[in-house]
Amino acid sequence: MKFSELVTALGLDSQTIIGGVDPELQGVAPLKLAGAHQLSFLENKQFFHQLATTQAGALFIPEDDRVLAVMETIMHPVAYVITAQPRLLFAKAIDLLYPLPPAPVGIHASAVIGQGAVIPETAFVGAHAVIGAGVQLGAGVQIHANCTIYDRVIIGDHTIIYANAVIHEGTEIGRDCVIHSGAVIGGEGFGFVPDREGTWTKMRQVGKVVLEDQVEIGSNTCIDRGSIGETRIGQGTKIDNLVQIGHGCMTGKNCLLAGQVGLSGGASLGDNVVLGGQVGVANHIHLGDRVMVAAQSGILDDQTPDAKVMGYPAFPVKDFFKSSAIFRKLPQWQRLLRQVQKKLDLNSEEVD
């Protein structure tokens, strides 16, 4: 595909292209690896230093004087488009440059299908997949190899479930969702009640999981079903690999949970909440809309909308960095305090 054809297909005027060449594109590549027939992009400042030497034939770049100045210095033929959101345009370009193979269709002969399961002709059930009784798959749903779908699961149109994932009974999954390999959705939550002998009585978990439309769940992530109600993941929320979502958690729309996050039972998130990797959220905590939590932080208190927090227990990011910088200097402070003690003749056991 010519770059000009791509740009037009992305809904832009091909006149927005700067540079006299119109390369034939064969794919995309990172700035430092791209060649004359590849498209690349710049958005993150971290990669700015790679721009001057890129060999990419086509680029999406931000409107930024420093960037434009570098573009002037590039000697080989390059065509580019200036855009407010280079990464977004690049993502859309990938869809055009790498057309998906036709979606697989049909039920593999080795799949095991339970009684009363509804599987439309446009759906796909892979080799050795096991589909329980009363399962309902929507149009174009893909269940890949070695998945186990327990009884009475409902899966909306065009949702894809990759290999070896497990969906427990009664789970409801919306349309256009993606469940990655090895994920376990709707497993029994961790509900045990201590009794007087110090043993744990199991509270059987009779709730369910609901994933709304356009939800994405990472590989080997676990989402437990509600203890006596629902666990619900809001529309458009994206969850990375190895995340733990306890029973009864709720997320709003369009949240982003990075790898290895853990939500304890009953935690609830507003819309557009972003949690960095390995963040932990305590039982029944509520995070307001648009809260952002830095990686590895531990949330022990409710957070108001738009809070940006960090640390354990977490507090505002900019304060955290101040305290954290001082933490490193505490040994110097110790030396100072010893001088103060001496000068003021105070009790020395306080400092050492």
Added chain:
Amino acid sequence: MKFSELVTALGLDSQTIIGGVDPELQGVAPLKLAGAHQLSFLENKQFFHQLATTQAGALFIPEDDRVLAVMETIMHPVAYVITAQPRLLFAKAIDLLYPLPPAPVGIHASAVIGQGAVIPETAFVGAHAVIGAGVQLGAGVQIHANCTIYDRVIIGDHTIIYANAVIHEGTEIGRDCVIHSGAVIGGEGFGFVPDREGTWTKMRQVGKVVLEDQVEIGSNTCIDRGSIGETRIGQGTKIDNLVQIGHGCMTGKNCLLAGQVGLSGGASLGDNVVLGGQVGVANHIHLGDRVMVAAQSGILDDQTPDAKVMGYPAFPVKDFFKSSAIFRKLPQWQRLLRQVQKKLDLNSEEVD
């Protein structure tokens, strides 16, 4: 089931019911969602504010003056029982209100059974499960779809292994255990010895895993086999999802390990130890009986029985909260120390 029948079935006198109605119960629900035909309960203070407006037809509540005062104000018909352990009674009520379907029985035609495997008639082996040679299943054992049970595994009566779990060779699992989907029990531990060329020589792991009776293992949790001995999980211990148990770890009885906990090789826990989510325990550390560790803490030192610790490295919880509160105020301290330096004419490089 009438509430009075339920209460009787739980071993209480139906005279303990307060309130003139005796609702027909159709199930359980959280306080704020329960209706006239549902049972709910109150134990956690966090939910106290939901009591006044609950529409639940039946309740288990604690003996607490504030709670009883609210009960007086509820205008709709409600029947309730006052109990020292509302949650425990509620858990037992769920078992009665939601009778389990009859346990599945028999070997699915698509399962692959190894030579010499012993599978009693009361056991269940699901579709596409693979059972190794010499495996011994007890009465009523359930092996769900797509599980892989390697050779010579022994599984005690009535243990359930959910879908796509993997049990490696020689593992011994007690009776009444539950292994959730995707768990990997008895995988080879992480044993590598550095040599002088900077490469890692593998120490083959020739030990095994023993799970005692009534152990529960969460989804996608990994328990490595002993390097040259056992990894052992004590009776009644409950382990949540995505937990990592290294080779040679030992837990006592009735421990509780929340999600994403990691025990390094050789760590050992006494009885009734409770670890919060994402806690890490270093190599060969011992935690005494009843130690409690707050979520995300890192344990680098042995802990005496009954210790309650937090932080990284962990120390007593109440001290941690004091230090942690001061951590947030360090920037204020910095301003104070600058004044002190100035007033006492001390070297200023210590503070900034």
Added chain:
Amino acid sequence: MKFSELVTALGLDSQTIIGGVDPELQGVAPLKLAGAHQLSFLENKQFFHQLATTQAGALFIPEDDRVLAVMETIMHPVAYVITAQPRLLFAKAIDLLYPLPPAPVGIHASAVIGQGAVIPETAFVGAHAVIGAGVQLGAGVQIHANCTIYDRVIIGDHTIIYANAVIHEGTEIGRDCVIHSGAVIGGEGFGFVPDREGTWTKMRQVGKVVLEDQVEIGSNTCIDRGSIGETRIGQGTKIDNLVQIGHGCMTGKNCLLAGQVGLSGGASLGDNVVLGGQVGVANHIHLGDRVMVAAQSGILDDQTPDAKVMGYPAFPVKDFFKSSAIFRKLPQWQRLLRQVQKKLDLNSEEVD
């Protein structure tokens, strides 16, 4: 096998054996459990106290005066070899004392093999494994039960993939690798671009994963494929269970990543980097050769070669322990500062 035969087979002179006996060895065991026909070893000082009472018939011990003094006091028959690397010698002894069973060979009748897959006669494909189209397996490769290998995966000679692992399309795996059960290699990375409506546009992930030779990947670990390039794990690198490797990460040779580590997208490691359990590394961070990171630390900045760091954000280990020790004493400092304030008549709001 006689101890003398073992020592000779390990390439040492049997004259290096000290002690007049030459036990017939039946296996290995930890110091405190070993008996007269078992080999054990001492390397870690933590186990020194177990030496005096060990019942082991044979030992590998370090050259250390304290150790040798204890050996003098052992009254039962024991034969031992003094070596600079007892654990390494012990690891090699295990290989000799526990010969592997003959490797399985052949394709199980229940496996599903895609079009054009190349499977040599020396390879093994277990029950219910699913092999995609165009997959190429090397000599002696083992694919265990219930694995899913997507299309066009290439796997080098003698690599073993344990049960229920998933390898996504186009992944390249070197020779002599080990992939443990439930691992997911080559899944789609977590690439989402925010748009102006607050929703997330997916950036389809068109890169791949390359595992070089002798790489080992733990159970339920996830390695995402590159977004537009590669994710690459360097030769001889060993990765433990439940680790998350984001898209576009690179590791050098012979790195060691302990359980539950998380590398964010684009992180890169030099050679021989060692990361403790639950460590997190931020996006696009680079760790130089031989960097060592203590467990649970969070890396927010590039690290120069040989750095040893700890904490969040991480800084040099020895400084961390100093700051950390003071952190515990901050309440005492608070008392001191109150005295200082009073004595110097400073504003009291700074401290409390």
